[in-house]
Amino acid sequence: MTETPASLTPTQLRAYFAFTEVSSLLKHAVEKQLRDAGGLSYVQFELLARLGDAPGARARMTDLADGVVYSRSGLTYQAQLLEQRGLVTRTPSPDDERSTVLTLTDAGRSVLADVFPGHIEALHQLLFATLSADDVDDLARILGQAADHLRASPPRSAAPRRRKAS
Amino acid sequence: MTETPASLTPTQLRAYFAFTEVSSLLKHAVEKQLRDAGGLSYVQFELLARLGDAPGARARMTDLADGVVYSRSGLTYQAQLLEQRGLVTRTPSPDDERSTVLTLTDAGRSVLADVFPGHIEALHQLLFATLSADDVDDLARILGQAADHLRASPPRSAAPRRRKAS
DNA sequence: TATTGTTATACTCTATAACTATA
């Protein structure tokens, strides 16, 4: 067991407050851009972007749910919305009939293409414009480390699925 | 006008992805802790914490709304919830009868006290445990800079209040 | 019996617009 201090240092507090503030302001700005440019919520964009990166532009619901921090029913809900808009298709997996495979359609890829440039521009102007290359290096290294730690951390908010205590 | 590159560097991408991942995982974990320890949402915690820091443990609705990124009606909603639980009081301001002043009650301060230790512990274990003192310094500096920039940026999602175009 | 995904449902949160009251 590692002992936990009862308080944070002033610098830790500053880092935390700055982090939450950047997180909040950046998320709002990005969500607005995604909504204006493609009518997408952040989650929907993330799902489409993951599909766009996936081999064959397809992925199983469960694999998507593990990446995004969502309940399965929430993912079903979002997948329905995307399917209704024709941005993805849902088909049963040939390998395992229980699984549903989401596939990005041409229309989905087109919406992604509509949205990407503005997304990148927003990130550049809001986040990266004021940071030096060294700052970005540091940020990537430090936050990458933190992300690794958090990902491995037990208190996952979206636990894979509860296991019986027996 | 500053020219905007059409894409991000690989390091910028890594920094961005790490940032969003940390943001998402940390927020979920912190929200769970606040809910379990004090039945508070993150917004409610933030409001109570701001009142706790404010002189006289009191603040006007508008001043709170400017800090938190919320619509006025959303703030009214949250203030009602907090008042119903007896954690704050709402009284008209003596200076300006249009204003409402929120004041933290003893019960509110008590809930804050219940919640703080676990909040700090969560931050320490999830975020700071793996970071060196230098890393925290860098993080505070870099994100502080980004926060300053974002705060000053025109596309505020919660604009103070729309002004007539005339 | 465990796993994948869907459905039904209820709840929280947020924003817009209309409204009241005060400056």
Add this chain to the structure above:
DNA sequence: TATAGTTATAGAGTATAACAATA
């Protein structure tokens, strides 16, 4: 006329639990 805040309302999103189908 402008500002502070509330109310009414409607919509998006999320999670839990029960369920059906497959492994």
